[in-house]
Amino acid sequence: MLTRLANPARFMRMSGAALPFLTITTVGVLGVGLYLALFVAPPDYQQGESVRIMFIHVPAAIMAEGVYYVIALASFVALVWRHPLADVAAQAAAPLGAAFTLVCLATGSLWGRPMWGTWWVWDARLTSVLVLFFLYLGYIALVNAFDDPGRGARAGAVLALVGVVDLPIIKFSVDWWNTLHQPTSILRAGGPTIDKSMLVPLLIMALGFALLFSTLLLVRMRTALNERKARALRLAAPPRRRGTEIPPAPPDATPALR
Amino acid sequence: MGAYFGLFRRELLLAVRQGGEIGLALGFFVLAVVLFPLGVGPEAEMLRRIGAGVVWVAALLAAVLSLDRLFAVDHADGTLDLLALSAMPLEGVVIAKCAAHWVTTGLPLTVISPFLAELVDMDTAAIPVLALSLLIGTPALSLLGAIAAALTLGARRPGVLSSLVVLPLYLPVLIFGAGAVEAGIAGGGARPHLLLLGALTLAALPLAPLATAAALRQALD
Numbered sequence: 001m002l003t004r005l006a007n008p009a010r011f012m013r014m015s016g017a018a019l020p021f022l023t024i025t026t027v028g029v030l031g032v033g034l035y036l037a038l039f040v041a042p043p044d045y046q047q048g049e050s051v052r053i054m055f056i057h058v059p060a061a062i063m064a065e066g067v068y069y070v071i072a073l074a075s076f077v078a079l080v081w082r083h084p085l086a087d088v089a090a091q092a093a094a095p096l097g098a099a100f101t102l103v104c105l106a107t108g109s110l111w112g113r114p115m116w117g118t119w120w121v122w123d124a125r126l127t128s129v130l131v132l133f134f135l136y137l138g139y140i141a142l143v144n145a146f147d148d149p150g151r152g153a154r155a156g157a158v159l160a161l162v163g164v165v166d167l168p169i170i171k172f173s174v175d176w177w178n179t180l181h182q183p184t185s186i187l188r189a190g191g192p193t194i195d196k197s198m199l200v201p202l203l204i205m206a207l208g209f210a211l212l213f214s215t216l217l218l219v220r221m222r223t224a225l226n227e228r229k230a231r232a233l234r235l236a237a238p239p240r241r242r243g244t245e246i247p248p249a250p251p252d253a254t255p256a257l258r
Numbered sequence: 259m260g261a262y263f264g265l266f267r268r269e270l271l272l273a274v275r276q277g278g279e280i281g282l283a284l285g286f287f288v289l290a291v292v293l294f295p296l297g298v299g300p301e302a303e304m305l306r307r308i309g310a311g312v313v314w315v316a317a318l319l320a321a322v323l324s325l326d327r328l329f330a331v332d333h334a335d336g337t338l339d340l341l342a343l344s345a346m347p348l349e350g351v352v353i354a355k356c357a358a359h360w361v362t363t364g365l366p367l368t369v370i371s372p373f374l375a376e377l378v379d380m381d382t383a384a385i386p387v388l389a390l391s392l393l394i395g396t397p398a399l400s401l402l403g404a405i406a407a408a409l410t411l412g413a414r415r416p417g418v419l420s421s422l423v424v425l426p427l428y429l430p431v432l433i434f435g436a437g438a439v440e441a442g443i444a445g446g447g448a449r450p451h452l453l454l455l456g457a458l459t460l461a462a463l464p465l466a467p468l469a470t471a472a473a474l475r476q477a478l479d
């Protein structure tokens with residue numbers, strides 16, 4: 001599977017075929033999830049209507065962390081097997097992960113204002129999400145800091161692996177430092193502490209966010225590959241003289257995709 | 259083994275003879291600590307409260323400031339290529355260079371930290387804890403910093419970039435380091451912090467050179 005997809009042209013064909021279905025599923029699941037979350041799920045007996053922020057906040061938090069592991073996995077594949085699409089996947093995923101992290105921070109802040117009476121507290125979980133956001137920013141900045149895109153990709157891959165080793169240590173240290181956030185209420189021994197009427201919409205929203213990530217990741221990867229192809233075509237074309245038309249690229253001028 | 263000591267000696271000699279390298283880190287460290295009372299006011303109460311964090315943050319920033327000299331010069335003049343071609347494994351080269359970096363930054367910072375502790379009116383009982391925490395923690399700063407320095411070789415604006423990359427990695431060291439001093443001020447109980455700090459350094463000792471060497475190989479490709 002991994003080796004078959006290593007051919008970018010084949011990847012373009014398969015992802016192009018999968019994308020419409022994926023898009024429709026994403027829109028459908030997110031639509032159902034949002035309807036359930038905003039209209040069907042009951043308001044919380046303590047928090048009232050503001051509990052609905054949870055249906056965006058928690059899936060975003062799951063994705064914020066999950067995407068980092070996706071990047072680390074893709075970086076590992078890129079470094080070990082030199083898989084040509086793994087670098088593309090890691091780089092395409094990074095801004096998405098950063099966006100999920102930002103959504104998580106922003107909704108958390110909006111939720112914290114009515115619940116805790118403050119936009120921001122230096123609580124352990126908030127802090128580790130903020131650090132995660134900086135890890136994303138560092139990765140994105142590093143990948144784009146080189147004139148040679150290949151060097152940026154390899155440096156980014158090493159950093160992603162360093163980050164994934166360090167992430168649990170950072171979390172542990174921040175936990176040690178301070179804790180105020182409520183403990184985990186979904187995945188824990190003894191079953192979830194959250195009622196089924198809220199759990200179901202939450203899980204659907206989480207699935208919707210995962211689908212949204214997959215769709216956007218495919219779109220971004222396809223864009224990156226197309227950009228690479230366009231660059232290769234431009235470089236392969238003979239130098240242009242002033243006043244002449246751009247000659248059509250010769251049919252064998254796409255070394256990257258053959 | 260002799261080759262590593264040779265490299266270590268060379269790094270120390272370069273740091274001493276090129277002048278200013280050690281002084282720069284120390285000067286920055288002192289200045290950063292001195293700026294805090296000017297910023298937050300001279301009340302001893304306040305300074306005593308934030309002193310531990312201030313000294314540790316200043317040490318962290320001084321370490322970041324000195325990172326670029328780890329590999330950048332050797333990369334620019336080709337020494338790094340020769341070291342990579344030599345019989346020494348690149349990981350060993352990294353350890354030797356990190357050791358020299360620590361002796362020229364972390365160790366001097368540790369030595370002058372008691373004087374800075376007086377500037378922020380730290381409790382006398384906590385001063386040995388501060389020096390001990392810096393002694394245990396600063397090797398981790400050099401080792402983790404080496405990763406960032408190697409990753410940003412040849413980048414545009416490597417200085418800014420390496421600080422963005424390295425500061426999240428420094429976070430646990432800062433927390434346990436400053437935590438140890440806080441616990442020392444509160445009276446005893448600094449031991450678990452110091453042990454965790456030691457664990458960080460010991461974990462970084464084998465892992466960081468691996469990552470740094472991987473990053474250097476990418477840079478020298």
